[in-house]
Amino acid sequence: MRRMFTTSAAPEFPPRPYLPPAAAGAAGALVAAALGLEFGWRSYIASDSGAPGQTAFAVLAVSCAVGILCIFVRPFWGEGMRRWARWLGIGVVLGAASATLGTMWRASAHERMENIVASACIFEIEGDPSISSYGVQHTARVMSADGAVLGRVRLDADSAYEDGTRLRLVGRASGLPDSAWGRSRYMAGEVARVSAVRIVDSESRAIGPIEALRARMLDVIQPDASQARALVAGIVCGRTTELDQASASEAFARTGTSHLVAVSGSHLALVTSLAQVFLAFVGARLRTRYLLLVLLMSSYVILTGGSASAVRSLIMVGLTLVASWGERRGHGISALALTTMALVARDAGVVFDVGFRLSAVSVLFIQLFYRYLSYLLTRLGMPRPIAEPLSLTLCAQWGTLPITIPIFGTCSIVAPLANLVLGPVMSALLVVGLVSVPLAAIVGPLADVLLAPADALASISVFGAQAFAGFPYASIAMAASPATALPYLAACVVYAAWLDASRWQVAVVCAAIPGALAMHLVRWTLFVPASVTVLDVGQADAILVREGSAAILVDAGVDSEVADALARNSVFQLDAVVITHWDLDHYGGLEDVLANVSVSRVVVAEGALDAMPEELAALDMPEVVELGEGDALSVGGFACTMVWPEGPVEGSDNEDSVALAVRYDSGGCALDMLLAGDTEIAQEERYAGRVGDIDVLKLGHHGSAASVDAALMAQMRPELAIASAGEGNSYGHPTKECIDTVEASGARFLCTIDVGDVTVRPAQGGFSVSTER
Incomplete structure (x- = not known):
């Protein structure tokens, strides 16, 4: 008798997912809405009272014309093309109309807000507060004394207020600044910024049963008690105010797991599954079950704050339930397209909501490539229990990288694991x-016992995130560039080809991607050529000195621009950050540097440590070292010698600023450069003799009139002078006097305003200079 053996079936090659014409409608709606609101923002900045309405109508007219042309396409086009064109036209008209209404509403709200007296208005808090090192911020709806809604604003206050709180206050109102932050607030529907000087009165309005349950659940959780409790509040109630202030938040960000906290489709799927099990157990009829599921999911979205990503998930799951109710098979990409169009119609600003963009793109890539990647990984020999969840992660990261890199400037290497x-x-x-949590909210006295399992799981999650974040190069800094769009180009190629690759081909691709990343890391951590780069960080100073595996940063800019500058120069670690003195434009970006790059120590002038600003003292700082005149830092072949100040200083004034003589002499290549910090002529005259003849001068104090004179130029004889300054700065830096003095000496003048980053490299018989924006 022949023995029969059973073997596991080989994975079946998946068909290419169907891309419906509705996808063109979603794309058209997104593009039209984005363009319309972008024009509205530029009109807002221009402060031309007539421009917003004119711009809105112009955008609407042009978009509608394009949309109508697409809808009524010529009859000789194929039926398939006509369907795509019609959907595109519908999406364009829908997006343009929504953007037009949104722009006009913002314009009228802005006009109303220009004339308000804060003390005569009522400010009603919407959503959870945002707490950061910059203070406590809220989104607030502004109402007149008779209850008429005037608009939404960003409210700064000393204390955090909960959703629904109504405030009377004395404060100052101002327009949104022309910055990335101001633009993001405009897109979110806010038209002004109000700083509360004094809160006169506060009261909580009557809230519904769902909001009351949420408040009670948060009282029981006590999210400020520990990082674990903050995570429970984030996952169960959608409140991340406390988690955002905890170190665990940075760990989740570095490991690419922040999306596990945000309310998304996976949360709703679990809620739905639990409810279905319960309803099936009690014997509820099918249609009753669907209605209850929709009601439950809607309540859960409200409970967790109603973010755009959660609403997107709710609509998609609702469409799936409707399809099942009608005994039709659901189609995820079609549901995503229709959902996107519905959300854009509701509010064009959703296009700029980061949570929505990440959620929608990750869902799209999962729908398109999940089965394909799972098939390839399984064919490579990976067990399905690992291949399938890993495919989900890879699809999500594949789709969101081009979004996260420009916004956050980082790429998590450990995210899949x-x-x-x-x-x-x-x-x-x-x-x-x-x-x-709901049981604990009801029972009360047994809350800690009931919350113990959730507390334990949250503690494990925080520990795991921090452990992964501690891996070397768990997250690397990356700057946005044209190459950022390569994942989308690769997606188009994969979808168009849809090849059934062999095992060795899959292995080659799987090895090539991490291999290329490893080569990039090795290149920029071990084999960096000798260079000094004056970074373009606005009206501030930051100079990068490095060779091989050694690197230091002299000054840390004024804000997060310094982290972006380090990312675009592929800097992953620093041996030291030298803070020349305690002016904000020299230390203000240190927190961002420490958050994005591994720093071994911070160096200040002798005596300056005691005067360190309070906001820096509160940071988790590495070792802080004081150096005096004549002390030197070695950076590869560079010797960076402190030539000023001559003795202990407090470090608060320009005359206390550290000046470094940077010298390089190796392999026949040489460079002499002076980094003058914020020192001016009076100080430079005292140390110029010790510096001697130099090749390059990094001008002191951003190229002010007092940064250099003809005598100093003749004494130091630089061939190149570099100033770092910000475009449109109120000081007029670099001044005409400084530029004329430099050029009169025969030296070349460069400024970061005009050319961006300026890199100087030692060379045989001289030095080379390159610039990059």
Whole structure:
């Protein structure tokens, strides 16, 4: 008798997912809405009262014309092309109309807000507060004394107020600044900024049963008690105010697992699954079950704050339930397209909501490539229990990288592994939390006992995120560039080709991607050529000195621009950050540097440590070292010698600023450069003799009139002078006097305003200079 053996079936090559014409409608709606609001923002900045309405109508007219042309395409086009064109036209008209209404509403609200007296208005808080090193901020709806809504503003206050709180206050109103932050607030529907000087009165309005339940659940959780409790509040109630202030938030960001906290489709899927099990257990009829599921999901979205990504998930799941109710098979990409169009119609500003963009793109890539990647990984020999969740993570990261890199300036290397490990734990935390937290809110005295399992799972999640974040190069800084769009180009190629690759071909691709990343890391951590780069960081100073694996940063700019500058120069670690003195434009970006780059120590002038600003003293700082005149830092072949100040200083004034003589002499290449910090002629005259003849002068104090004179130029004889200054700065830096003095000496003059980053490299018989924006 022949023995029969059973073997596991080989994975079946998946068909290419169908891309419906509705996708063209979603794309048209997104583009038209984005363009319309962008024009509205530029009109807002121009402060031309007639421009917003004119711009809105112009955008609407042009977009509608394009949309109508697409809808009524010529009859000789193929039926398939006509369907795509019609959907595109519908999307363009819808997006343009929504953007037009949104722009006009913002324009009228801005006009109303220009004439308000803050003390005569009522400010009603919307959503959870945002707490950062810059203070406490809220979105607030402004109402007149008779209850008429005037508009939405960004409210700064000394204390955090909860959703629904109504405030009377004395404060100052101002327009939104022309910055990335101001633009983001405009797109979110806010038209002004109000700083509360004094809160006169506050009261909580009557809230509904769902909001009351949320408030009670947060009281029981006590999110400020620990990082674990803050995570429970984030996952179960959608409140991340406390988690955003905790170190665990940075760990989740570095490991690419922040999306596990945000309310998304996976949360709703778990909620739906739990409810379906319960409703099936009690024997509810099918249609009753669907209605209750929609009601439950809607309540959960409200409970967690109603973010755009959560609403997107709710509509998509609702469409799936409707399809099942009608005994039709659901189609994820079609549901995503229709959902996107509905959200754009509701509010064009959703196009600029980061949470929505990340959620929608990750869902799209999962729908398109999940089965394909899972098939390839399984064919490579990976077990399905690992291949399938890993495919989900890879698809999500593939789709969101071109969005996260420009916004956050980082790329998480450990994200696939971290998601594979932490995903199940945090899903379990959601399930346990959804059961235990409401019970704890009802029972009260047994709250700590009921919350113990959720607390334990949250603690494991925080520990795991921090452990993964501690891996070398867990997250690397990356700057936006044309190459950032390569993942989308690769997606188009993969979708168009849809090849059934062999095992060795899959292995080659799987090895090539991490291999290329490893080569990039090795190149920029071990084999960097000798260079000094004056970074373009606005009206501030930041100079990068490096060779091989050694690098130091002299001054840390004024804000997050310095982190962006380090990212575009592929800097992953620093041996030291030298803070020349305690002016904000020289130390203000240090917190961002420490958050994005590994720093071994911070160096200040002798005596300056005691005067360190309070905001820096509160940071988790590395070792802080004081150096005096004549002390030197070695950076590869560079010797950076402190030539000023001559003795202990407080470090608060320009005359206290550190000046470094940077010299390089190796392999026949030489460079002499002076980094003058904020020192001016009076100080430079005292140390110029010790510096001697130099090749390059980094001008002191951003090229002010007192930064250099003809005598100093003749004494130091630089061939190149570089100033770092910000475009449109109120000081007029670099001044005409400084530029004329430099050029009269025969030296070449460069400024970061005009050319961006300026890099000087030692060379045989001289030095080379390159610039990059």
